[in-house]
Amino acid sequence: MVSIVERGKPRPGSSLEVVGEEFFALTGAVGLPDLFERLKQALPINAIATQWPGSVGLEWAAAFKPLEQRWAINRSEVEAALRRSALARGIVVAPADNNLQVHNHDGLIVDATGRAAAVARRKGARLLPIADLIAISCNGRMDRPAMPIIEAVPDGWWFAVGEADHTVVTYFTDAVGAAHIRSPVDLAARLASTELLVRSIELNLDGTLSRSSAVSSYLEPGAGAGWAAVGDALLARDPLTSYGLTFAVQSALHLADAYTAKGFIHDIYLQPIDVAIARYRIARQRLYLAGTAAFDRPFWHAQAFLASQGSSVPASSETGTT
Structure with missing residues:
Protein backbone atom coordinates (compact mmCIF):
# COMPACT_ATOMS: atom_id res chain seq x y z
CA MET A 1 0.00 0.00 0.00
CA ILE A 45 5.24 33.74 -21.02
CA ASN A 46 7.30 34.71 -24.06
CA ALA A 47 10.25 36.58 -22.52
CA ILE A 48 11.83 37.59 -19.23
CA ALA A 49 13.30 40.92 -18.12
CA THR A 50 16.32 40.75 -15.81
CA GLN A 51 18.52 43.11 -13.87
CA TRP A 52 21.18 40.80 -12.50
CA PRO A 53 24.96 41.11 -12.03
CA GLY A 54 27.37 39.67 -14.54
CA SER A 55 26.33 37.49 -17.45
CA VAL A 56 23.59 35.64 -15.56
CA GLY A 57 20.82 38.00 -16.65
CA LEU A 58 21.77 37.62 -20.30
CA GLU A 59 21.73 33.84 -19.96
CA TRP A 60 18.29 33.93 -18.38
CA ALA A 61 16.96 36.10 -21.17
CA ALA A 62 18.38 33.69 -23.74
CA ALA A 63 16.75 30.76 -21.94
CA PHE A 64 13.36 32.43 -22.29
CA LYS A 65 13.51 32.91 -26.03
CA PRO A 66 10.47 31.24 -27.63
CA LEU A 67 12.26 27.97 -28.36
CA ILE A 130 20.99 25.87 1.13
CA ALA A 131 19.27 29.25 1.46
CA ASP A 132 17.50 31.19 4.20
CA LEU A 133 15.01 33.56 2.60
CA ILE A 134 11.78 35.32 3.51
CA ALA A 135 9.30 36.06 0.73
CA ILE A 136 7.14 39.20 1.06
CA SER A 137 4.44 39.49 -1.60
CA CYS A 138 1.88 42.08 -2.60
CA ASN A 139 -0.51 42.39 -5.52
CA GLY A 140 -0.14 45.17 -8.04
CA ARG A 141 -0.30 45.97 -11.72
CA MET A 142 2.30 45.66 -14.46
CA ASP A 143 2.52 47.58 -17.71
CA ARG A 144 4.30 44.63 -19.39
CA PRO A 145 2.16 41.56 -18.68
CA ALA A 146 3.35 38.10 -19.73
CA MET A 147 6.96 39.19 -19.07
CA PRO A 148 8.29 38.20 -15.62
CA ILE A 149 10.81 40.58 -14.10
CA ILE A 150 13.74 39.54 -11.90
CA GLU A 151 15.96 42.19 -10.31
CA ALA A 152 18.81 41.97 -7.82
CA VAL A 153 19.22 44.72 -5.22
CA PRO A 154 21.74 45.20 -2.38
CA ASP A 155 19.70 43.36 0.28
CA GLY A 156 17.74 40.80 -1.75
CA TRP A 157 16.03 40.33 -5.06
CA TRP A 158 12.59 40.86 -6.65
CA PHE A 159 10.32 38.75 -8.81
CA ALA A 160 7.13 39.95 -10.50
CA VAL A 161 4.79 37.92 -12.68
CA GLY A 162 1.14 38.09 -13.67
CA GLU A 163 -1.42 39.87 -15.78
CA ALA A 164 -1.74 43.61 -16.26
CA ASP A 165 -4.17 44.23 -13.39
CA HIS A 166 -3.23 41.24 -11.27
CA THR A 167 0.51 40.96 -10.81
CA VAL A 168 2.17 39.24 -7.87
CA VAL A 169 5.25 41.16 -6.75
CA THR A 170 7.58 39.38 -4.33
CA TYR A 171 10.65 40.65 -2.51
CA PHE A 172 13.05 37.94 -1.30
CA THR A 173 15.32 38.97 1.54
CA ASP A 174 16.56 37.78 4.94
CA ALA A 175 15.21 38.35 8.44
CA VAL A 176 17.10 41.63 8.78
CA GLY A 177 15.74 42.99 5.51
CA ALA A 178 12.20 41.83 6.27
CA ALA A 179 12.06 43.24 9.80
CA HIS A 180 10.99 46.75 8.77
CA ILE A 181 8.55 45.80 6.02
CA ARG A 182 5.15 45.72 7.69
CA SER A 183 2.80 47.15 5.06
CA PRO A 184 2.45 47.61 1.30
CA VAL A 185 3.68 51.18 1.80
CA ASP A 186 6.93 49.86 3.31
CA LEU A 187 7.34 47.44 0.41
CA ALA A 188 6.66 50.22 -2.09
CA ALA A 189 9.45 52.26 -0.49
CA ARG A 190 11.86 49.40 -1.21
CA LEU A 191 10.50 49.04 -4.72
CA ALA A 192 11.23 52.71 -5.38
CA SER A 193 14.97 52.02 -5.15
CA THR A 194 14.93 49.45 -7.97
CA GLU A 195 15.98 50.28 -11.51
CA LEU A 196 13.83 47.97 -13.62
CA LEU A 197 10.71 47.18 -11.60
CA VAL A 198 9.98 50.76 -10.59
CA ARG A 199 9.34 51.62 -14.25
CA SER A 200 6.84 48.79 -14.75
CA ILE A 201 5.16 47.95 -11.42
CA GLU A 202 2.61 49.73 -9.28
CA LEU A 203 1.74 48.09 -5.95
CA ASN A 204 -1.75 47.97 -4.48
CA LEU A 205 -1.13 50.10 -1.37
CA ASP A 206 -4.59 49.26 0.00
CA GLY A 207 -3.97 45.53 -0.14
CA THR A 208 -2.21 43.14 2.25
CA LEU A 209 1.23 41.61 2.44
CA SER A 210 1.75 37.86 2.27
CA ARG A 211 4.81 36.69 4.17
CA SER A 212 6.25 33.17 3.95
CA SER A 213 9.40 31.19 4.46
CA ALA A 214 11.37 30.53 1.28
CA VAL A 215 14.03 28.39 2.91
Whole structure:
Protein backbone atom coordinates (compact mmCIF):
# COMPACT_ATOMS: atom_id res chain seq x y z
CA MET A 1 0.00 0.00 0.00
CA VAL A 2 1.20 3.50 -0.86
CA SER A 3 0.19 6.42 1.36
CA ILE A 4 0.98 10.09 0.71
CA VAL A 5 1.22 12.57 3.56
CA GLU A 6 0.67 16.11 2.32
CA ARG A 7 1.38 19.55 3.75
CA GLY A 8 -0.56 20.65 6.80
CA LYS A 9 -1.25 24.20 5.60
CA PRO A 10 -2.51 25.17 2.15
CA ARG A 11 -0.14 27.05 -0.12
CA PRO A 12 -0.95 30.75 -0.67
CA GLY A 13 -3.47 30.94 -3.51
CA SER A 14 -1.42 33.55 -5.41
CA SER A 15 1.71 31.40 -5.66
CA LEU A 16 2.74 31.31 -9.34
CA GLU A 17 5.53 29.41 -11.03
CA VAL A 18 6.82 29.54 -14.59
CA VAL A 19 6.91 26.13 -16.29
CA GLY A 20 7.69 24.92 -19.79
CA GLU A 21 6.59 22.19 -22.14
CA GLU A 22 8.74 19.67 -20.26
CA PHE A 23 6.53 20.06 -17.21
CA PHE A 24 3.34 19.14 -19.06
CA ALA A 25 5.10 16.20 -20.71
CA LEU A 26 6.04 14.96 -17.23
CA THR A 27 2.53 15.40 -15.84
CA GLY A 28 1.26 13.36 -18.78
CA ALA A 29 3.64 10.60 -17.74
CA VAL A 30 2.19 10.54 -14.21
CA GLY A 31 -1.37 10.24 -15.52
CA LEU A 32 -2.47 13.84 -16.11
CA PRO A 33 -2.28 14.27 -19.90
CA ASP A 34 -5.00 16.94 -19.84
CA LEU A 35 -3.62 19.04 -16.97
CA PHE A 36 -3.13 22.13 -19.13
CA GLU A 37 -6.80 22.11 -20.14
CA ARG A 38 -7.85 21.77 -16.49
CA LEU A 39 -5.92 24.80 -15.26
CA LYS A 40 -7.94 27.93 -14.68
CA GLN A 41 -4.82 30.09 -14.88
CA ALA A 42 -2.05 29.53 -17.43
CA LEU A 43 -0.53 32.85 -18.48
CA PRO A 44 1.66 32.55 -21.61
CA ILE A 45 5.24 33.74 -21.02
CA ASN A 46 7.30 34.71 -24.06
CA ALA A 47 10.25 36.58 -22.52
CA ILE A 48 11.83 37.59 -19.23
CA ALA A 49 13.30 40.92 -18.12
CA THR A 50 16.32 40.75 -15.81
CA GLN A 51 18.52 43.11 -13.87
CA TRP A 52 21.18 40.80 -12.50
CA PRO A 53 24.96 41.11 -12.03
CA GLY A 54 27.37 39.67 -14.54
CA SER A 55 26.33 37.49 -17.45
CA VAL A 56 23.59 35.64 -15.56
CA GLY A 57 20.82 38.00 -16.65
CA LEU A 58 21.77 37.62 -20.30
CA GLU A 59 21.73 33.84 -19.96
CA TRP A 60 18.29 33.93 -18.38
CA ALA A 61 16.96 36.10 -21.17
CA ALA A 62 18.38 33.69 -23.74
CA ALA A 63 16.75 30.76 -21.94
CA PHE A 64 13.36 32.43 -22.29
CA LYS A 65 13.51 32.91 -26.03
CA PRO A 66 10.47 31.24 -27.63
CA LEU A 67 12.26 27.97 -28.36
CA GLU A 68 9.92 26.46 -25.79
CA GLN A 69 6.57 27.91 -24.78
CA ARG A 70 6.30 28.75 -21.09
CA TRP A 71 3.41 29.58 -18.80
CA ALA A 72 2.91 31.05 -15.34
CA ILE A 73 0.63 28.64 -13.49
CA ASN A 74 -0.88 28.47 -10.02
CA ARG A 75 0.94 25.94 -7.83
CA SER A 76 -2.12 25.28 -5.67
CA GLU A 77 -4.12 24.25 -8.73
CA VAL A 78 -1.45 21.79 -9.82
CA GLU A 79 -1.10 20.28 -6.36
CA ALA A 80 -4.88 19.80 -6.15
CA ALA A 81 -4.89 18.03 -9.54
CA LEU A 82 -2.05 15.73 -8.48
CA ARG A 83 -3.91 14.94 -5.27
CA ARG A 84 -7.09 14.00 -7.18
CA SER A 85 -5.04 11.81 -9.53
CA ALA A 86 -3.49 9.94 -6.59
CA LEU A 87 -6.87 9.39 -4.94
CA ALA A 88 -8.30 8.07 -8.21
CA ARG A 89 -5.57 5.43 -8.22
CA GLY A 90 -6.44 4.20 -4.78
CA ILE A 91 -3.52 5.91 -3.06
CA VAL A 92 -4.26 7.07 0.48
CA VAL A 93 -3.69 10.82 0.92
CA ALA A 94 -3.55 12.12 4.48
CA PRO A 95 -2.76 15.56 5.93
CA ALA A 96 0.22 15.98 8.22
CA ASP A 97 -0.69 16.43 11.88
CA ASN A 98 0.79 15.97 15.32
CA ASN A 99 -0.61 12.43 15.62
CA LEU A 100 0.94 11.18 12.40
CA GLN A 101 1.95 7.53 12.69
CA VAL A 102 4.96 6.87 10.48
CA HIS A 103 6.88 4.10 12.23
CA ASN A 104 4.29 1.30 12.06
CA HIS A 105 3.03 2.00 8.57
CA ASP A 106 2.38 -0.99 6.33
CA GLY A 107 3.77 -0.28 2.85
CA LEU A 108 5.39 2.83 1.39
CA ILE A 109 4.76 6.21 2.99
CA VAL A 110 5.52 9.24 0.80
CA ASP A 111 6.45 12.53 2.41
CA ALA A 112 4.79 15.33 0.41
CA THR A 113 4.57 17.74 3.34
CA GLY A 114 6.57 20.43 1.56
CA ARG A 115 9.42 22.30 3.22
CA ALA A 116 8.44 20.94 6.64
CA ALA A 117 9.47 17.38 5.60
CA ALA A 118 7.39 16.16 8.55
CA VAL A 119 7.55 12.43 7.80
CA ALA A 120 11.23 12.33 6.91
CA ARG A 121 12.26 14.20 10.03
CA ARG A 122 10.33 11.75 12.20
CA LYS A 123 12.23 9.02 10.42
CA GLY A 124 15.50 10.66 11.50
CA ALA A 125 16.40 12.52 8.29
CA ARG A 126 18.05 15.94 8.55
CA LEU A 127 17.17 19.08 6.65
CA LEU A 128 20.35 20.68 5.35
CA PRO A 129 20.13 24.40 4.50
CA ILE A 130 20.99 25.87 1.13
CA ALA A 131 19.27 29.25 1.46
CA ASP A 132 17.50 31.19 4.20
CA LEU A 133 15.01 33.56 2.60
CA ILE A 134 11.78 35.32 3.51
CA ALA A 135 9.30 36.06 0.73
CA ILE A 136 7.14 39.20 1.06
CA SER A 137 4.44 39.49 -1.60
CA CYS A 138 1.88 42.08 -2.60
CA ASN A 139 -0.51 42.39 -5.52
CA GLY A 140 -0.14 45.17 -8.04
CA ARG A 141 -0.30 45.97 -11.72
CA MET A 142 2.30 45.66 -14.46
CA ASP A 143 2.52 47.58 -17.71
CA ARG A 144 4.30 44.63 -19.39
CA PRO A 145 2.16 41.56 -18.68
CA ALA A 146 3.35 38.10 -19.73
CA MET A 147 6.96 39.19 -19.07
CA PRO A 148 8.29 38.20 -15.62
CA ILE A 149 10.81 40.58 -14.10
CA ILE A 150 13.74 39.54 -11.90
CA GLU A 151 15.96 42.19 -10.31
CA ALA A 152 18.81 41.97 -7.82
CA VAL A 153 19.22 44.72 -5.22
CA PRO A 154 21.74 45.20 -2.38
CA ASP A 155 19.70 43.36 0.28
CA GLY A 156 17.74 40.80 -1.75
CA TRP A 157 16.03 40.33 -5.06
CA TRP A 158 12.59 40.86 -6.65
CA PHE A 159 10.32 38.75 -8.81
CA ALA A 160 7.13 39.95 -10.50
CA VAL A 161 4.79 37.92 -12.68
CA GLY A 162 1.14 38.09 -13.67
CA GLU A 163 -1.42 39.87 -15.78
CA ALA A 164 -1.74 43.61 -16.26
CA ASP A 165 -4.17 44.23 -13.39
CA HIS A 166 -3.23 41.24 -11.27
CA THR A 167 0.51 40.96 -10.81
CA VAL A 168 2.17 39.24 -7.87
CA VAL A 169 5.25 41.16 -6.75
CA THR A 170 7.58 39.38 -4.33
CA TYR A 171 10.65 40.65 -2.51
CA PHE A 172 13.05 37.94 -1.30
CA THR A 173 15.32 38.97 1.54
CA ASP A 174 16.56 37.78 4.94
CA ALA A 175 15.21 38.35 8.44
CA VAL A 176 17.10 41.63 8.78
CA GLY A 177 15.74 42.99 5.51
CA ALA A 178 12.20 41.83 6.27
CA ALA A 179 12.06 43.24 9.80
CA HIS A 180 10.99 46.75 8.77
CA ILE A 181 8.55 45.80 6.02
CA ARG A 182 5.15 45.72 7.69
CA SER A 183 2.80 47.15 5.06
CA PRO A 184 2.45 47.61 1.30
CA VAL A 185 3.68 51.18 1.80
CA ASP A 186 6.93 49.86 3.31
CA LEU A 187 7.34 47.44 0.41
CA ALA A 188 6.66 50.22 -2.09
CA ALA A 189 9.45 52.26 -0.49
CA ARG A 190 11.86 49.40 -1.21
CA LEU A 191 10.50 49.04 -4.72
CA ALA A 192 11.23 52.71 -5.38
CA SER A 193 14.97 52.02 -5.15
CA THR A 194 14.93 49.45 -7.97
CA GLU A 195 15.98 50.28 -11.51
CA LEU A 196 13.83 47.97 -13.62
CA LEU A 197 10.71 47.18 -11.60
CA VAL A 198 9.98 50.76 -10.59
CA ARG A 199 9.34 51.62 -14.25
CA SER A 200 6.84 48.79 -14.75
CA ILE A 201 5.16 47.95 -11.42
CA GLU A 202 2.61 49.73 -9.28
CA LEU A 203 1.74 48.09 -5.95
CA ASN A 204 -1.75 47.97 -4.48
CA LEU A 205 -1.13 50.10 -1.37
CA ASP A 206 -4.59 49.26 0.00
CA GLY A 207 -3.97 45.53 -0.14
CA THR A 208 -2.21 43.14 2.25
CA LEU A 209 1.23 41.61 2.44
CA SER A 210 1.75 37.86 2.27
CA ARG A 211 4.81 36.69 4.17
CA SER A 212 6.25 33.17 3.95
CA SER A 213 9.40 31.19 4.46
CA ALA A 214 11.37 30.53 1.28
CA VAL A 215 14.03 28.39 2.91
CA SER A 216 15.86 26.17 0.46
CA SER A 217 17.00 22.85 1.88
CA TYR A 218 17.51 19.21 1.04
CA LEU A 219 17.06 15.99 2.98
CA GLU A 220 19.82 13.68 4.09
CA PRO A 221 18.81 10.97 3.42
CA GLY A 222 15.88 11.55 1.08
CA ALA A 223 14.48 8.04 1.49
CA GLY A 224 14.80 4.92 3.58
CA ALA A 225 13.19 1.56 4.22
CA GLY A 226 9.46 2.01 3.63
CA TRP A 227 9.49 5.78 3.10
CA ALA A 228 10.53 8.44 0.59
CA ALA A 229 10.26 12.20 0.26
CA VAL A 230 9.19 13.94 -2.94
CA GLY A 231 9.02 17.51 -4.19
CA ASP A 232 9.76 20.32 -1.73
CA ALA A 233 10.13 17.87 1.15
CA LEU A 234 13.04 16.27 -0.69
CA LEU A 235 14.55 19.41 -2.22
CA ALA A 236 13.01 22.79 -1.49
CA ARG A 237 14.43 24.87 -4.31
CA ASP A 238 15.30 28.53 -4.07
CA PRO A 239 12.58 30.45 -5.97
CA LEU A 240 15.41 32.07 -7.91
CA THR A 241 16.06 28.81 -9.74
CA SER A 242 12.35 27.96 -10.10
CA TYR A 243 11.37 24.54 -11.52
CA GLY A 244 10.03 23.40 -8.14
CA LEU A 245 6.92 21.90 -9.75
CA THR A 246 8.96 20.22 -12.47
CA PHE A 247 11.26 18.65 -9.88
CA ALA A 248 8.26 17.49 -7.84
CA VAL A 249 6.86 15.54 -10.80
CA GLN A 250 10.33 14.24 -11.74
CA SER A 251 10.80 12.92 -8.21
CA ALA A 252 7.42 11.15 -8.41
CA LEU A 253 8.53 9.43 -11.62
CA HIS A 254 11.85 8.39 -10.05
CA LEU A 255 9.82 7.00 -7.15
CA ALA A 256 7.73 4.90 -9.53
CA ASP A 257 10.91 3.56 -11.15
CA ALA A 258 12.20 2.48 -7.74
CA TYR A 259 9.00 0.65 -6.84
CA THR A 260 9.84 -2.83 -8.11
CA ALA A 261 8.33 -6.29 -7.77
CA LYS A 262 10.43 -6.60 -4.59
CA GLY A 263 8.96 -3.41 -3.20
CA PHE A 264 10.48 0.03 -2.86
CA ILE A 265 14.27 0.10 -3.34
CA HIS A 266 15.39 3.39 -1.86
CA ASP A 267 18.93 3.18 -3.26
CA ILE A 268 17.52 3.12 -6.81
CA TYR A 269 15.39 6.15 -5.99
CA LEU A 270 18.24 8.18 -4.53
CA GLN A 271 20.69 7.77 -7.42
CA PRO A 272 19.09 10.32 -9.81
CA ILE A 273 17.94 12.45 -6.85
CA ASP A 274 21.50 12.93 -5.58
CA VAL A 275 22.60 14.04 -9.06
CA ALA A 276 19.74 16.54 -9.28
CA ILE A 277 20.54 18.04 -5.87
CA ALA A 278 24.24 18.42 -6.71
CA ARG A 279 23.48 20.17 -10.00
CA TYR A 280 20.98 22.49 -8.32
CA ARG A 281 23.43 23.54 -5.60
CA ILE A 282 26.10 24.43 -8.16
CA ALA A 283 23.68 26.44 -10.32
CA ARG A 284 22.23 28.31 -7.35
CA GLN A 285 25.57 29.22 -5.82
CA ARG A 286 26.71 30.69 -9.13
CA LEU A 287 23.76 33.10 -9.08
CA TYR A 288 24.46 34.31 -5.55
CA LEU A 289 28.21 34.60 -6.07
CA ALA A 290 27.43 37.03 -8.90
CA GLY A 291 25.45 39.13 -6.41
CA THR A 292 28.27 38.95 -3.88
CA ALA A 293 30.73 40.34 -6.40
CA ALA A 294 28.38 43.16 -7.39
CA PHE A 295 27.04 44.31 -4.02
CA ASP A 296 29.46 43.02 -1.35
CA ARG A 297 26.59 43.06 1.16
CA PRO A 298 25.81 40.68 4.09
CA PHE A 299 22.71 39.27 2.38
CA TRP A 300 24.64 38.01 -0.64
CA HIS A 301 27.61 36.71 1.34
CA ALA A 302 25.28 34.78 3.67
CA GLN A 303 23.34 33.17 0.82
CA ALA A 304 26.48 32.16 -1.07
CA PHE A 305 27.96 30.74 2.14
CA LEU A 306 24.86 28.70 2.95
CA ALA A 307 24.91 27.22 -0.54
CA SER A 308 28.37 25.75 0.07
CA GLN A 309 27.78 24.54 3.63
CA GLY A 310 25.44 21.99 5.18
CA SER A 311 24.19 21.66 8.76
CA SER A 312 20.83 20.62 10.06
CA VAL A 313 18.30 23.35 10.71
CA PRO A 314 14.69 23.40 11.90
CA ALA A 315 12.13 23.49 9.10
CA SER A 316 9.65 26.32 8.71
CA SER A 317 6.66 26.53 6.40
CA GLU A 318 4.66 29.26 8.08
CA THR A 319 2.76 31.75 6.03
CA GLY A 320 0.80 34.80 6.99
CA THR A 321 -0.55 38.17 5.96
CA THR A 322 -0.13 41.63 7.32
